[in-house]
Amino acid sequence: MGWAWLILLLATYPWLFAADLASDFTASSGLVIFISGACIVAPCRRLRRWQSVPFAACVGFLFEARRPIPDGALALFLAGAAIFLTSDKQLIRNTPRMLRAAAASNAAACLIWFTFAAGAAGQLGGAKFFSFIPQLIIPVVLAAVTGVVIYIPVSLVQNAAMDRMGIPPASEGPESP
Amino acid sequence: MDQNRQGARASYIALTIFVAIWILLPSAVRRFNREAFSEFQAPALHLAGKGRDLAKFWELKSRSNEEMAAAGRDLARINAALELKLKSMDDVRRENVRLRDITRYKDTADYLSVVARVATRDSSSWWQRIVIRKGRNDGIRPGSPVIFGITVVGRVTAVHLTTSEVDLVTSPSFRCTAYLEGDEQNRIVLVNGMAGNSLGSARARISVIPYDYFQPAGQTTQVFTTGMGGVFPSRLLLGTLESGPLSAKEANFKEGQLIPARDLYNLQEVSVLVPLHQTPGEALLQTDQLQ
Numbered sequence: 001m002g003w004a005w006l007i008l009l010l011a012t013y014p015w016l017f018a019a020d021l022a023s024d025f026t027a028s029s030g031l032v033i034f035i036s037g038a039c040i041v042a043p044c045r046r047l048r049r050w051q052s053v054p055f056a057a058c059v060g061f062l063f064e065a066r067r068p069i070p071d072g073a074l075a076l077f078l079a080g081a082a083i084f085l086t087s088d089k090q091l092i093r094n095t096p097r098m099l100r101a102a103a104a105s106n107a108a109a110c111l112i113w114f115t116f117a118a119g120a121a122g123q124l125g126g127a128k129f130f131s132f133i134p135q136l137i138i139p140v141v142l143a144a145v146t147g148v149v150i151y152i153p154v155s156l157v158q159n160a161a162m163d164r165m166g167i168p169p170a171s172e173g174p175e176s177p
Numbered sequence: 178m179d180q181n182r183q184g185a186r187a188s189y190i191a192l193t194i195f196v197a198i199w200i201l202l203p204s205a206v207r208r209f210n211r212e213a214f215s216e217f218q219a220p221a222l223h224l225a226g227k228g229r230d231l232a233k234f235w236e237l238k239s240r241s242n243e244e245m246a247a248a249g250r251d252l253a254r255i256n257a258a259l260e261l262k263l264k265s266m267d268d269v270r271r272e273n274v275r276l277r278d279i280t281r282y283k284d285t286a287d288y289l290s291v292v293a294r295v296a297t298r299d300s301s302s303w304w305q306r307i308v309i310r311k312g313r314n315d316g317i318r319p320g321s322p323v324i325f326g327i328t329v330v331g332r333v334t335a336v337h338l339t340t341s342e343v344d345l346v347t348s349p350s351f352r353c354t355a356y357l358e359g360d361e362q363n364r365i366v367l368v369n370g371m372a373g374n375s376l377g378s379a380r381a382r383i384s385v386i387p388y389d390y391f392q393p394a395g396q397t398t399q400v401f402t403t404g405m406g407g408v409f410p411s412r413l414l415l416g417t418l419e420s421g422p423l424s425a426k427e428a429n430f431k432e433g434q435l436i437p438a439r440d441l442y443n444l445q446e447v448s449v450l451v452p453l454h455q456t457p458g459e460a461l462l463q464t465d466q467l468q
Contacts, residue, residue: 031375
């Protein structure tokens, strides 16, 4: 099904929007609830590579659209992450591995947008770099934790959408050579 | 397995080529892409904002008649006081118009006030912004000042069809000139947002404070806009200068921190002052976009 990735994106969007609303509540603390990195893991298990890549890129573009992040920084990173995950499905074979992948993918994506946004705000040059490092820790750790917490409910919705579209389930066992 | 590896390698090469093309693409294409994804999200933002308004409406509707009567009585008192104030302002306005006529003073800073509801707030170390539920369709233009009462909230940075993004006073991209209360010589200081710490409260920096300026003892120092630069009208309140010793960064100047006049993350409604005439800043923006 060629448009499966687009339908899946529409199924995932309420979660992305809910994360934006949660960021609204945490705005006074300067925290962003980021889940885009975790949202690409479950589709990468079942979709084909050429479907996973546009899905991941669109998830990235949706996050970037209303924030001062350089165009495409997060989207292209997520596209790369989708290629990586679909190429080595052993990494997301079972639930503990998927949770680990969700945490890693979300934290890495958060690191990317945070760094690029800092660069765009001119906060990476010279002495400012040393104040940038401590600021990085809280959002990245929060992203890793959020990735783990949010992964199960998001993947339930995504898997239900993929089941309805007739996408074959991913194999739980080790891949045959 | 080999096929899978080959496919992955080909995908990485394709992605690298796409990244190169993406970087080389004209900025208009990237802007169109950003705009398309923003517009996709606009209905959800409106829905969330209207849902919040509806919840507020029902909350107010559930209040007792006694409470409403008390609120009405308070409002009537405030109205009476304001009417009296308006009357006294009328004489001042007439005198002002007369003096302007005599001196042939041309006032270019005319604004159209557009009231907008806040849809969402978004904040990180590198930006503090709100999204409002009015956009290009309502005449809002990039660079327009955003206020609440006489308090400066920020400035419009991006305008979409039905929504706009506003950079708050504390956002690192915000800059404006200001006067400090109590400085009889009206020397100009600079206000610009600071990159905030995660979990910390957002502040702005006041720089170029003259070395011989001292805060009045025992009172807070208010910071007002100058009206220079043609963006903000003059005498709008930016906030207060944080009390305590001011740090000296450069030889003849000191630096302090600005505490915003309002809790910027609890605003429900703001006013966008859209200039009736094109400002020099807008002309520059247009030139940038044409290039």
